[in-house]
Amino acid sequence: MSIKRALVSVSDKRGIVDFCRELSALGVEIISTGGTSTLLAKEGVPVIGISDVTGFPEIMDGRVKTLHPAVHSGLLAVRDNEEHTRQMKELGLDYIDLVVVNLYPFAETIAKPDVTYEEAIENIDIGGPTMLRSAAKNHAFVSVVVDADDYAKVLEEVRAGGDTTLETRKRLAAKVFRHTAAYDALISDYLSKVTGEPLPERYTVTYEKIQDLRYGENPHQKAAFYRTPLAAQDTLTGAEQLHGKELSYNNINDANAALQIVKEFDEPAVVAVKHMNPCGVGVGESILQAYQKAYNADPVSIFGGIVAANRYIDSDTANLLKDIFLEIILAPGFTDEALEILTKKKNIRLLKIGGLGEAAARKSSFVVTTVEGGMVVQESDVHSVNEDDLKVVTDRKPTEEELKQLLFGWKVVKHVKSNAIVLAADDMTIGVGAGQMNRVGAAKIAIEQAGDKAKGAILASDAFFPMGDTLEIAAKAGITAVIQPGGSVRDEESIKVANEHGIAMVFTGVRHFKH
Incomplete structure (x- = not known):
């Protein structure tokens, strides 16, 4: 077997022109739709319009274009099933060997502060997930790519043997079902909130991996760090690490605890945390004064702890911070002088948190805690007096x-x-x-x-x-x-x-x- 025909329809067009140009050079026929087809043609990549395959025009503003037997028969046909083969020949249908699809940008759409309900609904992809699921189900014969990061691997294998390996197709299919599950979870979450059902009869959440962690709660436990697709700016998942070694599971938990406390204060504040409990909290007229109070609150326990500040770290504060062993310092930012001082310490992690220190009402979210065999969900505690x-x-x-x-x-x-x-x-x-x-x-x-x-x-x-x-x-x-x-x-x-x-x-x- 070899890849002869590919169906390409992407919203995220990163790398798609070069990928399709390479496929075409390898003798693969490219079928495409809408904007993707226009782009490929403009860039000189030979392309066949989807209507030429289905014999039916794209209608209803593109809502209906790939939902057609000529597409899904080519994706779902079991190639070594004689009856399937007979029907394909009898109906004059051709196989589709490779599907390259990513979906309408629903997450990006609902992230816009002024998004309307109608706009959100219009950005729910129907044809894309259907093609992805069809191809992924039939991965014994069909390759399916939903992530541009996989283009290079697919090209490498097609160049080497004309097709991808079964192992690769299984891996790509698994990624597709993770992707479509996450996409549907995001849509269901949005609609549940719109209709006032934050704790519905089925609770499905989705997260995106940020990074693998050095280890879990203990060195023999594996761990990774995930974020929700629409995480707020002033959360740990949006942090930029400016310096230091990789984070561990305990680092993440302690840093998050420090961050939640320091966000309680509008005035300059510093929080020191050890094992998810504050060991010192101080507020002052400056971040230096606030740190001195947080340190003096418990100069023993702060050693090896996490420090969070809600103002920029300046050089005077940095000179005090460098004198003790700290795992992490997180803040809205660091002055150039402070960075020069602190980055001389090899292992300390410096995290920059966007939006921290900006006065704003804290919004409630939902906290998910797992128990053996299930989970409990509750609103976050943002109550203040x-x-x-x-x-x-x-x-x-x-x-x-x-x-x-x-x-x-x-x-x-x-x-x-x-x-x-x-x-x-x-x-x-x-x-x-x-x-x-x-x-x-x-x-x-x-x-x-x-x-x-x-x-x-x-x-x-x-x-x-x-x-x-x-x-x-x-x-x-x-x-x-x-x-x-x-x-x-x-x-x-x-x-x-x-x-x-x-x-x-x-x-x-x-x-x-x-x-």
């Missing part, structure tokens, strides 16, 4: 400074693994208790870390106090104000303890469990 949302429940109201620190602490505790307690003062964390089996344990860890700094500080809790014991140890440490969701059947016990110790306490009415 302001001063007007707080309910003072104690006799003493928080001072203006306490109120400022309470709101700061609330932004941080939301991102700490539950049970979570955060102590804060002077626009920085001074103690973090994360991931404990009870709230008292989390509070003790945070208070021990803060030491004498706990006196006059605030305490933030991600969930309500089921009893007054946490407030008792907070009062003993010198905590003066507390922010928590409220809502326990024993709220009055906590309020009583707070009043006895002169602690100001506010309820948010919202909890932030993080598992």
